[in-house]
Amino acid sequence: MSLLRTFKALKPCSNLSSSSSTQESEPPRKPPKSSLSQQLLRLDDSYFFSSKHESKISITQVEDSNRGEDDHKRSIKFDAEEKEEEEEDETSIEFGRPGLNRAEFDYTGPFEPLVLSLNGETPIIQVPASINCRLLEHQREGVKFLYNLYTSNHGGILGDDMGLGKTIQTIAFLAGVYRKESDAGDASALESKKGPVLIICPSSVIHNWESEFSRWASFFKVSVYHGANRDMILEKLNARGVEVLVTSFDTFRIQGPVLSGINWEIVIADEAHRLKNEKSKLYEACLAIKTRKRIGLTGTVMQNKIGELFNLFEWVAPGSLGTREHFREFYDEPLKQGQRAAAPERFVKIADKRKQHLVTVLRKYMLRRTKEETIGHLMMGKEDNVVFCQMSELQKRVYQRMLQLPEIQCLVNKDKPCGCGSPLKQAKCCGRIVPDGTIWSSLHKDDSDGCDSCPFCLVLPCLVKLQQISNHLELIKPNPKDEPEKQKKDAEFVSAVFGTDIDLVGGVSASESFMDLSDVTHCGKMRALEKLMASWISKGDKILLFSCSVRMLDILEKFLIRKGYSFGRLDGSTPTNLRQSLVDDFNASPSKQVFLISTRAGGLGLNLVSANRVVIFDPNWNPSHDLQAQDRSFRYGQKRHVVVFRLLAAGSLEELVYSRQIYKQQLSNIAVAGKMETRYFEGVQDCKEFQGELFGISNLFRDLSDKLFTSEIVESHKDINISQTQKKSSLLETVVSEDEEEEEALCSSKPETEEPILKDLGILYSHRNEDIINCGRTTTTSQKNSDENFQFGDRRNKKKRKGLSEEEDMSSSNREQKREQYKMVAKFKGMEILEFSRWVISASQFDREMLLQDFLERVK
Incomplete structure (x- = not known):
């Protein structure tokens, strides 16, 4: 499919109403969540050809049924004159956006204090x-x-989502x-004899932290113990001239013996997951x-x-999760074994009990809220697309040659018998x-004899090379900043x-050609990015572009210059005192279209709410890094x-x-939230x-290279996720309501143009991450039963309204019979419907067949 034809397939994703009065009266609606292709089809094509349309356009928006909200369907019709006016309004909104660079916690509540002490307690x-009136409700609960x-x-632990x-x-x-009653501080820490x-x-x-104290509670005496003048700050602290001392993890790791000797009233660790490693010097210092x-x-x-949970809670509440060995045997191992795809039913049951027990214990010491639970109604929502881009032919050949290198072959064959006739394995002998x-x-x-860890010392360098090839071939070339020997x-x-392809990439030396580095021919990801950005920029979208590699950012920067996009950049070399000004400039400036950010430097402390498109160019082994990047x-x-x-x-x-x-996100959801x-x-x-x-x-x-690894795993479980209990046995078949069937058909249907569009973009496969993580529903038994009763009672009326044939009605009757039989089998098993449905999902085919056989024998 040509690029022009791809552009013609792109259609707008509009959330405008037919009139301004209607827009004011109706509550804001969340855009529908959809597949990547459907998102592309909603993008505006007016940039690529005439914006004049003779006929009126009707757009229907459907809310995602998985979010548990009512379906909203509305038609938005506008003619050519109205569309021109709306496009002008869009321009002013998209590029103006006054105030988006502020934190915007300017909610005004009742101007009254928030009482924390119990009734009758003194002092109050x-x-x-002055602070309470600006807090949101979930923040008051957190306090x-x-x-x-x-x-x-x-x-x-205060474990709220980032940004809450x-x-x-x-x-x-x-x-x-x-007891900071006013700006004057009626009862300061010095008077109350509380420690700092x-x-x-x-x-x-x-x-x-400094700016937030200045904005919210300027009456506190705050000092920073970091960098120069530490001795002077320490003297001031000992003289009780400091109420709040802020320091960095690195400084505390070094100065721990000095600071640990002070009688602190409260110690707060921001980004406390840094204390996940019990063997680190930082963890020892904090203990x-x-x-x-x-x-x-x-x-x-x-x-x-899961073991990171123990380390963190052992610091905040020592002994709350028992001993380390107890935690590993009672929680860690059962939860991991129960999540195995082919885990026996008894393992799954044990894991479910331990999961519930762990969540109960954690709730005593942790408050965990998500954006959806707290401020979801104040936001338009987010779609997290995972896009599998096709590597260029050159990338594929280089990747294959890399896998054939003697170092990688040594690692792959490490456990095979050595060819010299020795009883030892290759990794302990000639290999x-x-x-x-x-x-x-x-x-x-x-x-020349190697190191003590040979050949396993090769693992990390080889992984780095493979990741570099996956991203851009220029990354594996020598870095001019390295030593000559390297x-x-x-x-x-x-x-x-590179072998015989060496001339295609300009030789072994790092390229200095601007045109070569900005070319997308030999980089699969950049080919897809080029076409996606063209549609985004045409609509006035602002883009955050993340990469773990500074060299990759350099290449992307040249690409943006070649395309004529205005951009900003922030990485590890950016001075700390300049970072906020770069953020403010990007948020406020209508000309800045793209912000290049290093994932390592931009993961924390940045508020970039003017951007509505986020691209993570290369994934990180730690999922939290990618999630933190999104939350900027x-x-x-x-x-x-x-x-x-x-x-x-x-x-x-x-x-x-x-x-x-x-895998890691799922374990976190299981252990922390009990999902x-x-x-x-x-x-x-x-x-x-x-x-x-x-x-x-x-x-x-x-x-x-010969398979779609992720899609094969995900698609093999897709039917289970949708229907919950789709099995071979007719007795163990869950009857889905007519509405659910329609919704599933709508969500799963693919437009005829989907595959050509993705193919032209260089995309082999894509899915939404939220469809993969936390797929299990949390409906209670009573809710499920009431839903079933409603579905049964209303099914015949629906069929009559739809004018269905008698044969279809008979099919419905059969389905109701199967549902009744399903309930009977659940009762025979001694379980409620929801509990039994979970068992059916997790049970092996043999276990299901044995249950069915026992049930039929009992019936006879």
């Missing part, structure tokens, strides 16, 4: 009215939660505890803090492993070192993997629907990276017996 503890932890003389105001809630809580407060946070958000009132602030309580490998020789240039070794590697735009103050595009190279290592992200998650994978983390398709070196360096 309350948040000053009360923090005060309950304080009065209980133990710590806890954890900083503001903390400041309001401190203002109440320290210590706030430990990433260095990138130190200035944010030495004397106070029991330790509060952790984090939107990602668990990132990689321990790879003297003829360019990567191995570069790592061991001073030791550049020489990198040039040898480049020559080996999707936070309180965002006025538009946010659409995220995570670009993955199909058939490469990045598919495995994303699959592990799914049901679809069991996609056979692999179990940190278990050599069940490495499955996810874990182990062999999986890391597996050739995935």
Whole structure:
């Protein structure tokens, strides 16, 4: 399909009403969630050809049924004159957006204090009215939660989603505890003889804490213990001239012995997930803090492993989860084993009980809220698309040559018997070192016998090379900033993997040609990005473009210059004192269309709500990094629907990276929130017996070019996610209501133009991440039964209204009989309908057949 034909297929996603009066009277509607192709079909084509239309256009918007909201359908009709006026209005709205660069916590509530203490308690503890009047309702609940932890003389976790105001809630809580009745501070910490407060946070958000205290509670005496003048601040602290001390994690790790000797009243760790590693010096330093009132602030309580939960809660509330060994045996292992795709039913049952028990315990020490639960009604919503881009032919050939290198073959064959006749495996015999490998020789240039960890020292360098090939071939070329010896070794590697294609990329040296670096011919992701950005920019969308690699940002910068897009950039080299000004300029300037950001530098403390398109160019092994990047735009103050595009190279290592992200996110939802998650994978983390398709070196360096790895796993479970209990046995078939069938058909239907559009964009496959994560419904038994009764009672009336034939009505009757039989089998099993449906989903085919056989024998 040509580019012009692709542009002709793009249609607008409009949320305008037919008149301004209607728009004012109706509540704001959330745009429909849909597939990637359907999103592209909604984009405006007026940029590419004439904006004049003779006929009127009707657009129907349907809310996503999975969100549990009522379906909204409305037709918006406008003629050519009205469309021109609306386009002018859109321009002023899109590019003006005054005020979006502010945090926008300007909600005005009742001007009265928020009482925290119980009735009859003296003195009365309350948040000053000047702060309380600007708090949202969920923030008031958070302040009360923090005060309950304080009065209980133990710590806890405020685990709200990013962007829900954890900083503001903390400041309001401190203002109440320290009895800051007014700007004058009627009862200061010095008068009440309370100790000072210590706030430990990433260095990138130190200035944010300062500004928030200045804005919300300027009556606090705040000092920063970071960089120069630390000794002077320490003297001031000892003289009781400081009420709140803010320091960074790195500074506290070094100065821990000095600061731990102070009698802190409260210690607060912002981004507390930094305390996930019990072996780190930072964790050891934080454990030495004397106070029991330790509060952790984090939107990602668990990132990689369930064991991180124990480390975090052992710091805020020591002993709350038992001993480390008890936690591992009672919670960690059962939850992981129960999530295995082929786990026996008894494992699944045990995991479900332990999950519920763990959530009950955690709720005593943690308050966790999401954006959807709190401020979802104030925002337009977000779609998180995972887009699998086809690698260029050159990328595929280079990737295949990389997999055939002796270093990778050594790792893949490490467990095979050695060819020398020794009983040892190759990794402990002749395959321990790879003297003829360019990567191995570069790592061991001073030791021809290798290191103690050979050959496993090769894993990380090889993974980095594969990821670089997946993103852009220029990344594997020698970096001019490296030492000459390393550049020489990198040039040898480049020559080996490019082979006969070396002339296509301009040789082994790093290219200095602007035109070559900005060309998208040999980069699959940039080809897709080029066409997507063309449609976004034409509509006035503002884009955040994230990458983990600074060199990749350099290439993307040249690409943006070639296309004529106006952009800003922020990475690790950007001075801290300039970062906020760059953010403010991007939010306020209508000319700035794109913001290039390093994922590492821009993950925290940035509020970029003027952007409504987010592109994550390369995935991270830690899913929280990608989620934090998304939340730079999707936070309180965002006025538009946010659409995220995570670009993955199909058939490469990045598919495995994303699959592990799914696995980690699911474990987090299970352990932290007690949610049901679809069991996609056979692999179990940190278990050599069940490495499955996810874990182990062999999986890391597996050739995935002949298949769509992720789609095969996801699609194999798609029917289970939709119908819940679609099985071979007719007795165990769940009867879906007519409305549900229509909704599913609507969601699953693909327009005829979908595949050509995606193919022309260089996209092989795509899905929404929210459709994969947390697919299990949380409907209670009583709700489900009432829903079933309503569906049964209304089914015949629906069929009569629709004029269905008698044969179709007979089919409906059969379905009702099957449902009744399904209930009988559930009763025979001793379960309620919902519990039994979960059992059917998780049970093996053999278990289901045995149950059915026992039931039929009992009936006879």
